[in-house]
Amino acid sequence: MKEKITPYLKKITHKKGIATQYVISLSETISQDYNDPLMEDSHEMIKGLVHKYKNRALIKVSYLCAAHCRFCTRIRQIGNPKGTLQEKDIENIIQRVYK
Numbered sequence: 001m002k003e004k005i006t007p008y009l010k011k012i013t014h015k016k017g018i019a020t021q022y023v024i025s026l027s028e029t030i031s032q033d034y035n036d037p038l039m040e041d042s043h044e045m046i047k048g049l050v051h052k053y054k055n056r057a058l059i060k061v062s063y064l065c066a067a068h069c070r071f072c073t074r075i076r077q078i079g080n081p082k083g084t085l086q087e088k089d090i091e092n093i094i095q096r097v098y099k
Contacts, residue, residue, distance in 0.1 A: 004068040034076035048085045049093045061085055
């Protein structure tokens with residue numbers, strides 16, 4: 001994962017909590033073996049809609065983030081413009097959720 005930090009966050013990375021969340025270590029730059037720890041890919045019914053539990057749904061609107069969190073569970077997807085939902089994708093999600 002490439003480190004991506006907003007100018008404001010960069011300014012306050014001297015604070016331990018901010019640095020811990022956003023500043024990557026050398027060991028994190030070596031491994032590119034990303035997985036799907038929450039098994040979202042296998043529960044994505046249609047583009048952008050994850051339906052893992054009967055009474056819950058997650059809508060992934062975009063894979064573009066202002067900053068990259070070190071603990072991100074979607075690291076394999078961030079930065080990929082293919083994840084950005086178009087109007088038709090949103091309409092499909094609405095139809096599926098209210099079905």
